[in-house]
Amino acid sequence: MAPVNTILDRKLVFHSLGAVSEGLRMAEATCQQRGLQFTEIRRSVLECMWQSGQPIGAYELLRMLGQKFGRPLSPPTVYRALEFLQEQGFVTRIETKNAFVPCAFPDRDHACVFFICDQCGNSFEVQNAKAEALFEEDAGNLGFRIDKRVIELQGACASCLSLEATGN
Amino acid sequence: MAPVNTILDRKLVFHSLGAVSEGLRMAEATCQQRGLQFTEIRRSVLECMWQSGQPIGAYELLRMLGQKFGRPLSPPTVYRALEFLQEQGFVTRIETKNAFVPCAFPDRDHACVFFICDQCGNSFEVQNAKAEALFEEDAGNLGFRIDKRVIELQGACASCLSLEATGN
DNA sequence: GCACGAAATGTTATAACGTTGCATATCGAA
DNA sequence: TTCGATATGCAACGTTATAACATTTCGTGC
Ligand SMILES: [Zn+2]
Ligand SMILES: [Zn+2]
Ligand SMILES: [Zn+2]
Ligand SMILES: [Zn+2]
Numbered sequence: 001m002a003p004v005n006t007i008l009d010r011k012l013v014f015h016s017l018g019a020v021s022e023g024l025r026m027a028e029a030t031c032q033q034r035g036l037q038f039t040e041i042r043r044s045v046l047e048c049m050w051q052s053g054q055p056i057g058a059y060e061l062l063r064m065l066g067q068k069f070g071r072p073l074s075p076p077t078v079y080r081a082l083e084f085l086q087e088q089g090f091v092t093r094i095e096t097k098n099a100f101v102p103c104a105f106p107d108r109d110h111a112c113v114f115f116i117c118d119q120c121g122n123s124f125e126v127q128n129a130k131a132e133a134l135f136e137e138d139a140g141n142l143g144f145r146i147d148k149r150v151i152e153l154q155g156a157c158a159s160c161l162s163l164e165a166t167g168n
Numbered sequence: 169m170a171p172v173n174t175i176l177d178r179k180l181v182f183h184s185l186g187a188v189s190e191g192l193r194m195a196e197a198t199c200q201q202r203g204l205q206f207t208e209i210r211r212s213v214l215e216c217m218w219q220s221g222q223p224i225g226a227y228e229l230l231r232m233l234g235q236k237f238g239r240p241l242s243p244p245t246v247y248r249a250l251e252f253l254q255e256q257g258f259v260t261r262i263e264t265k266n267a268f269v270p271c272a273f274p275d276r277d278h279a280c281v282f283f284i285c286d287q288c289g290n291s292f293e294v295q296n297a298k299a300e301a302l303f304e305e306d307a308g309n310l311g312f313r314i315d316k317r318v319i320e321l322q323g324a325c326a327s328c329l330s331l332e333a334t335g336n
Numbered sequence: 337g338c339a340c341g342a343a344a345t346g347t348t349a350t351a352a353c354g355t356t357g358c359a360t361a362t363c364g365a366a
Numbered sequence: 367t368t369c370g371a372t373a374t375g376c377a378a379c380g381t382t383a384t385a386a387c388a389t390t391t392c393g394t395g396c
Pocket of ligand 1: 110
C-alpha cells in the first residue's frame with residue numbers, strides 16, 4: 001500500500017513516443033464512456049501532441065494538421081479541439097509557453113506539475129500530493145477556494161545538463 | 169525565532185493602496201544601490217501596478233500611461249519597462265492572465281505563489297518554503313535544475329465567497 | 337562645458353496568439 | 367427521414383508581444 005501510494009503521488013512520466021497509442025486509446029475509451037464524440041480532428045490534435053513530446057503551440061498544430069489533412073485549417077478549428085480536450089482532462093495548457101501538452105494522468109484529479117526545459121523544450125509531468133495539501137492549507141488560511149492550479153517549473157533537464165557538463 | 173520564520177514563510181500581502189509609496193520607495197532605493205536608473209517611465213509603470221491592486225495588462229498600462237503623459241506611448245516602451253522591473257524582482261508576470269503585479273517580497277529570493285480570484289480579479293501573494301522544498305526534491309529526482317517557478321492558484325477569494333453566500 | 341560610449345526611449349511595422357459571429361455540415365435519436 | 371444538438375468551415379477581427387532601426391538622454395572623463 002505505501003509503495004503504491006508513493007508511486008502514484010510522485011509519478012514521473014516522460015511524454016515519450018511509446019505512450020502515443022496508449023494515450024489515444026484511453027481518450028477514446030473515456031469519450032465513449034461519457035457519450036462524447038472523439039472526432040477525427042480531436043483525435044488528430046491529441047495525436048500530434050503525444051507525438052511531439054514537448055509543449056506545442058496552437059498555430060504549429062494548425063500547420064501540422066494542414067499537412068495531414070491536405071487542406072488548410074483555421075484557428076478556431078484547432079482551438080475548439082483544444083478546448084474539448086482540456087475540458088475532458090486529456091490536455092493541459094502550458095501558460096508560460098502558450099502551448100499544450102497531453103496530461104500524463106488524465107484519469108486522476110490532480111494538480112499537473114510540469115518541469116519544462118528551456119534548452120531542449122521537453123516537458124515532464126509530476127504529481128506532488130504533499131505540495132497540493134500545502135497550498136490547500138494556505139487557501140484555507142485565506143478563505144480562498146481553489147478551482148484551478150498552474151504549476152510550471154522551468155530550467156534545465158538532466159540530459160541538457162549533462163551535455164552542458166561534458167560536450168560544452 | 170520560530171514565529172518570525174513562520175510569518176516570513178507564510179506571509180500574506182494584499183496589494184493595497186497603503187503599500188504604493190512604500191513599494192516605490194523600496195524600488196528606488198534598490199536601483200540606486202545597484203547603480204540602475206529608476207526612470208520616470210519605470211516609476212510610472214510600477215506606480216500604476218501598485219495602485220491597481222490587481223494584475224494589469226501591458227496594453228492597459230499603455231493606456232493609463234498615455235493618459236498620464238498626455239501623449240500616446242507605444243508597446244515597446246511599456247514592455248521594456250516591465251522587463252526591467254521583472255529583472256530587478258519588483259514585478260512578476262501572471263502567466264494565466266497575460267498581466268503583471270508587483271512582487272510583495274522583492275527583497276527575498278522566493279517562488280511567488282499567487283492566489284487569483286476569477287470573480288473580482290484581485291491577487292494575493294504568499295510564500296511557501298515547504299512547497300518550494302518539495303518541488304526541489306522532485307527536481308533532484310529528475311536531475312532537473314529549476315531556474316524559474318510559476319505557481320498560480322485560481323478560484324474565488326474570501327470576500328467573493330461571502331458575497332456569494334449572503335447576497336447571492 | 338564638451339566629447340564620447342552606454343543606456344534608455346521613440347517609431348514603425350509585424351509576428352504570434354486567440355476570439356467572435358454566422359453559415360454549413362454531421363451526428364444521434366425519435 | 368426528420369429534427370434538434372453538436373461539430374466544423376470560414377472570414378474577419380482583437381489582443382498580446384517583439385523586431386529593427388533611429389534618436390535622445392545619461393554618466394563619466396577630459
Ligand atoms: Zn496532469
Ligand atoms: Zn533539456
Ligand atoms: Zn514574490
Ligand atoms: Zn474575489
